[in-house]
Amino acid sequence: MLKLRLKRFGRKRQPSYRLVVVTAETRRDGRTIDEVGFYSPITKQSKFDAEKITKWLDNGVQPTETVVYLLKKANIIQN
Incomplete structure (x- = not known):
């Protein structure tokens, strides 16, 4: 199964995240699709x-x- 989730980047105490598509078994910072x-x-x-x-x-x-x-906050999906 594929998931749409956040992948952490940045330094200690200064996080930034990338929105990525990965398999459900992949680690948080693992290989992305x-x-x-x-x-x-x-x-x-x-x-x-x-x-x-x-x-x-x-x-x-x-x-x-x-x-x-x-x-939802960015108005990409409605619900």
């Missing part, structure tokens, strides 16, 4: 590729709870 966005909780900055995200969601990729929250 596709990168579809970026989120920084420190600066509240986010950038998502809405076209890629909707394509992956239509193909059955399951987002995590945090990703669903971020996508």
